[in-house]
Amino acid sequence: MEQSLLNSFSEKYKELLEQQLRTSVNEMNAPSIIKEAMLYSLEAGGKRIRPLLLFATVDAFGEQAEKGLMTAAAVEMIHTYSLIHDDLPSMDNDDLRRGRPTNHKVYGDAFAILAGDALLTYGFQLITDSKNVDAETKIRLIRELAIAAGAEGMVGGQVADMNGENQVLSLEELEYIHNHKTGKLLAFCAVAGAILSGASDEVIEKFRAFALHLGLAFQIRDDILDLEGQEEKLGKPVGSDEHNHKSTYPALLTMDGAKHTLEKEIEAAKAMLKATGVNTRLLEELTDLVATRDH
Amino acid sequence: MEQSLLNSFSEKYKELLEQQLRTSVNEMNAPSIIKEAMLYSLEAGGKRIRPLLLFATVDAFGEQAEKGLMTAAAVEMIHTYSLIHDDLPSMDNDDLRRGRPTNHKVYGDAFAILAGDALLTYGFQLITDSKNVDAETKIRLIRELAIAAGAEGMVGGQVADMNGENQVLSLEELEYIHNHKTGKLLAFCAVAGAILSGASDEVIEKFRAFALHLGLAFQIRDDILDLEGQEEKLGKPVGSDEHNHKSTYPALLTMDGAKHTLEKEIEAAKAMLKATGVNTRLLEELTDLVATRDH
Structure with missing residues (x-):
């Protein structure tokens, strides 16, 4: 019964989010190729885990989750830009x-770069459009989002990830990458x-700590699935991290060690929630x- | 004497701006390669015409131009990101x-893309840091900046420019490109x-109209200089637009027609100022x- 609560919540707000993403882009006065x-x-789908995390947090306070709609759309746009780039x-x-073919395979490198730039820029604009949110709160959201997405956050994580390619990383370096590349936006x-x-x-800081633990758990689970998952569920070959010489939790900690760390991160996340x-x-x-999760 | 007024104003605020740009990046907690x-x-220099336009507009109201510092730094970061990409x-x-070698020639394509992404993101963050500016005003600035820089503005102009490559454009199409690629950010x-x-x-709308005329004048002058300028002042070969099959005002209107249109835009800009x-x-x-200008 518990499970179905999240399911119906997810379905409702995923739908609302996807409608907002479509409407926002469609109403832009811009060349059609870039909107496309x-x-x-x-519209490539995905779990929409970031928007759901935001909606579910608003819900936890007994507020209408709709209040987070524009910010959730902003985060999804910024997450999507990062995937394209x-x-x-x-x-x-x-x-x-x-x-599906990646953006640049369909639209070419130049338009893929520009589509990413446009999504990043539009993300900030969307927050300014939030309904029933005062200006002070919007500024605080924009500031937090810029820090999470920029060189001190997600971009910095991608830089560290590229710098660390084909190197054996320490656990500390691996955590830096994950905390920045995915943790801060979560x-x-x-x-x-x-x-x-x-x-x-x-x-607010308890929620931040919760989500950072959740983010690490997400990454460790990712690494485990890459070795133990089923190819058809993952949508990519099992073992591709090893093939791509990526540092992973199982490689650094053994599979048992990775599973133990996953458990500990989940426990820490739940303790923060409590x-x-x-x-x-x-x-x-x-x-x-x-x-x-199995995919 | 008039000339020296702008000169000393420019010198003072260019210095202030460049100091702010350096400080802002240096204080980031991010991988050193991306900050570099x-x-x-x-720091590649340039005329800093966008920040100066902003400072001079604040000055026109008898306000301290410093009030525009963070917004001016934001615009320069976003202009710089667009050049890198x-x-x-x-x-x-x-x-x-x-x-000088372009960013990707020095840091490689990946870090150039990421440096651009980081500058764009940081631009929005800087506005939230403005001193003595209330939250409502900051939100209005962020919204205007996102529209000017995104798919409805600069990014849209770059898309139209790329779509129009190697084609003979109409005057209307050429104006669309310039108004979006450079006009809206100005x-x-x-x-x-x-x-x-x-x-x-x-x-506010009179200032917008003024700057759009100024932006077109800037572009027409650019096209004229490309044919009549001196190579050593321009820092690029004379005639490079023709060589690159770019649509220009002189090509569409003849050189005399382009000069006449330049005059008309300057007149219109000044009328708006008045x-x-x-x-x-x-x-x-x-x-x-x-x-x-001759370069």
Whole structure:
């Protein structure tokens, strides 16, 4: 019964989010090719875990999750821009994402770069359009998002990841990469949900810590799945990290060690949730989902 | 004597701006290679015409131009990101800019893309850091900047420019490209200066119209210089537009027609300045400078 609560919540807000993404891009007064390239990657699906994390955090405070809609759309646009740029030939050089050709394979490198630039820029604009959110709160959200997405966050993580290619990394270096490349944007989602709900700074920081643990758990699970997962569920060959000489948790800690660390991160995430003092049932479910997901 | 007024104003605020750019990047907690790549292009010099336009607009209202510092730094970062991405091999494929190797020639394509992404992101963050500016005003600035820089503005202009390559464009198409690729970000600078000074919507729109005329004048002068300028002052070969099959004003209107249109744009820009009703002496000088510059 618990599981179905998150399911129906996810379905409702995923739908709302995807509608907002489409509407926002469609109403732009811009060359059609760039709108098409933006939508191609926005509509590639995916778990929409960042928006859901944000919505579920707002819900935890008993607020209407809709309040987070524009910020959730902003995060998804910025996440999508990062995938488009990361897939480029000069970066990770990926031809496929979620079983479809990557953006630059369809629109060419130049328009893929520009579609990414446009999504990043539009993300910030969307937050300014939030309904029922005061200007002080919007500024706080924009500032947090810029830090999470820029050189001190996601971009810095991608830089460290590229610098570390074909090297054996220490556990500390691996955590730096994950915390920056994916952790900080995930943390932004929980932080934004708490800010939008008027939480105190102390509670906001608990949500940040929760989401950073969740982010690491997500990455460790990713590494485990890459070795133990089923190819058809993953949508990519099993063992591709090893093939690509990527540092992983199982490689550094052994498979048992990685599973143990995953458990510890999940426990720490849940302890932080408990400490927030609000109704985090959906977020606990989301955390369990991350720990046990098979794709 | 008039000329020296703009000169001393320019010198003072160029210095202040460049100091802010350096400080902002240096204080980031990010991998050193990305900070270095960001600074490499930020410190490549240039006329800093966008920041100066913003500072001079604030000055026109009798306000302290310093009030515009963070917004001016934001615009310069976003302008710089656009140059880095436009120079990439998959875009304009330029090896040199202002006589120095382009960013990707020094740091490689991947870090050049990431340095651009980081500058764009940081631009929005900087506005949130403005001193003595209320949250409502910051939100308005961020919204205007995102529209000017994104798919409805600069990115859209670059898309149209790439779509129009090797084609004979109509005057209307050429104006669309210039208005979007450079005009809207210039217009943002004048608009931002007016917003920061508490101008009425009516006056703000006069500043926008002024800067759009100034932007077209700037481009027409560029096209004329490409044919009549002196190579050593331009820092690129004379006639390179023709060589690159670029549509230009002289090609569409004849050289005399282009010069006539330049005059008309300058007149229109000055008429708009007069209509604002504030002390636009510095901006008039700046406009004359655009009309007569030799590089």
